[in-house]
Amino acid sequence: MATTSEYKKPLPTPSHVSRPFWDAAKEHRLTYQRCTACGTRVFYPRDICPGPECFGVGTLEWVESSGKGWVYACSISYQPAHPSFAEDVPYVLAIIELDEGVRMHTNVVGIDPKEVAIGMRVEVAWDDVTPEISLPKFRPIQK
Amino acid sequence: MKDTMRGAAAIVGIGELKPERTRPGRDAMSLLAEAAYLAIQDAGLTKADIDGMILEEGMTPTGSGYNTKMGEYMGIFPTFATGCDAQGAAGVTMALQAAAYINAGLCDYVLCGMSAAIDGSRPRRPAGPGHTDTATSEFAVPFGPTVGANGWYAMIAKRYEKLYGATVEKRAKISVDLRYNANHNPMAIWHDVPITVDDVVKSRIVADPLHLLECVMPCAGACAFIVTRADIARGMRHKPAYVLGGANGVSRGNLTHVGEITISPVGRAARKAFAMAGYGPSDVQVMEIYDSFTITVMCELEESGFCPKGTAGDWVQDHDLTFKGDKPLNTHGGQLSYGQASTAGGCAQVTEAVRQIRRDAGEHQVPGPTDLIYVTGSGGTFSQQSALLLASDAAL
Numbered sequence: 001m002a003t004t005s006e007y008k009k010p011l012p013t014p015s016h017v018s019r020p021f022w023d024a025a026k027e028h029r030l031t032y033q034r035c036t037a038c039g040t041r042v043f044y045p046r047d048i049c050p051g052p053e054c055f056g057v058g059t060l061e062w063v064e065s066s067g068k069g070w071v072y073a074c075s076i077s078y079q080p081a082h083p084s085f086a087e088d089v090p091y092v093l094a095i096i097e098l099d100e101g102v103r104m105h106t107n108v109v110g111i112d113p114k115e116v117a118i119g120m121r122v123e124v125a126w127d128d129v130t131p132e133i134s135l136p137k138f139r140p141i142q143k
Numbered sequence: 144m145k146d147t148m149r150g151a152a153a154i155v156g157i158g159e160l161k162p163e164r165t166r167p168g169r170d171a172m173s174l175l176a177e178a179a180y181l182a183i184q185d186a187g188l189t190k191a192d193i194d195g196m197i198l199e200e201g202m203t204p205t206g207s208g209y210n211t212k213m214g215e216y217m218g219i220f221p222t223f224a225t226g227c228d229a230q231g232a233a234g235v236t237m238a239l240q241a242a243a244y245i246n247a248g249l250c251d252y253v254l255c256g257m258s259a260a261i262d263g264s265r266p267r268r269p270a271g272p273g274h275t276d277t278a279t280s281e282f283a284v285p286f287g288p289t290v291g292a293n294g295w296y297a298m299i300a301k302r303y304e305k306l307y308g309a310t311v312e313k314r315a316k317i318s319v320d321l322r323y324n325a326n327h328n329p330m331a332i333w334h335d336v337p338i339t340v341d342d343v344v345k346s347r348i349v350a351d352p353l354h355l356l357e358c359v360m361p362c363a364g365a366c367a368f369i370v371t372r373a374d375i376a377r378g379m380r381h382k383p384a385y386v387l388g389g390a391n392g393v394s395r396g397n398l399t400h401v402g403e404i405t406i407s408p409v410g411r412a413a414r415k416a417f418a419m420a421g422y423g424p425s426d427v428q429v430m431e432i433y434d435s436f437t438i439t440v441m442c443e444l445e446e447s448g449f450c451p452k453g454t455a456g457d458w459v460q461d462h463d464l465t466f467k468g469d470k471p472l473n474t475h476g477g478q479l480s481y482g483q484a485s486t487a488g489g490c491a492q493v494t495e496a497v498r499q500i501r502r503d504a505g506e507h508q509v510p511g512p513t514d515l516i517y518v519t520g521s522g523g524t525f526s527q528q529s530a531l532l533l534a535s536d537a538a539l
Contacts, residue, residue, distance in 0.1 A: 011285060012282070012285050018281060044282045044397070044399070073299070074298060075294055075297035076350075077289065077294060077351075078350065079350065081287075081288040081291075085287050085288075088287070093286060093289065095298060095399055102399075103401070104282060104399055105398075105399060118305045119305075135285055
């Protein structure tokens, strides 16, 4: 783990609405929101329910995820837009769909990038990048 | 059938700056003004004639009130002015806005346009760690930002390959035919360089599975056009390009939103555009399809109704997409080979359609009929896509 000043990659800036996510992340709990009015599952964090027939304001509660899902989309990055990622190239940019149905941006780690495939089962692999922030990355589920 | 703005307005003036890698010493406002002046003069108008303005500041705005700043800068003071926040779909959307405002009687001569400045004296990529500041970039950028939209479209292409199998060997045909068009267009940035399928396949992978020659190159440039009432247009110097119909489908802000990411929202816009115009895909004679990447074109062709979902890879093999071919596509070279000056790239597809309708495209003029042209614009990552049908009076 680097100190916050040593870590050179972009860090999330927790907001009033995302703070609970990052607090749970520090404890290695992967969470998402679910609307108490209509049941819609939501990620990224917000105050307002985007459910197709729901006008819920402040109706979203935090729920814990199993941390398991599958690779919905992926791409090996050979050309980092940010110089701090140059040392990681090639790395895998991916969208994971959790078993609970929400999707999130992440990296797939612990595997040769060329082996990552759409449909692959994965589980969260926390990266404690600073004392404040743990990023949810994913690795293939060990059988 | 209720009254719509079908045929109420036409594009009568166009102005473009040739896309360049850099334009040292030129800022965005001066580039837009130069293109605007070309468009106004092309229409045979004076500054005092312009009573409507829809100008877009581009995707890195520095504040609000762009129309007031540009109005003062150019000496043009309209009585209706607004912006267009549709990213790459802005050029097409502006044509629809202008037609709607004209049809409503809000203004008669509307100047539309945008620009992108690249000075070249500063490095293109951001230096130093950046802080994420929005709800979406907070959850994407920490995992590795992409160069432009490369990473996002790469993920769409990866899913497309998984679902339908079309790899770069098939996608490359789009790049090759569009480059042929550019080789016949002196305004295109890649005018002097022909390419083959082999060149595309061998070009380096920028974001797996997309190769370099499947992606646009960012340029500096500008594009503008003038829209007026149909009855006024008939008396002006050029053959008018009538706005027959259009729409602008909004689908997502972020690639993690629900839904299949290989489905482009242009389908919803296309259905409304065709319904308003009273035509279908089989009536279209020329297509100017927003081409940020090869994969963008493929998904838009399918959703617009030109071929079934998942078949565009074969469809592009089976057709000649050059300006001389049976399915002329992106006849000026496309943004892929003409160049993309940010949102002005999508606008240049509108002005190219106008040029084709006028039979004024010179060496890259489509020899066959050019009376009904379909134009699309795409913003974000399949976030907001617009469809537009332009026609000569033969197709009114």
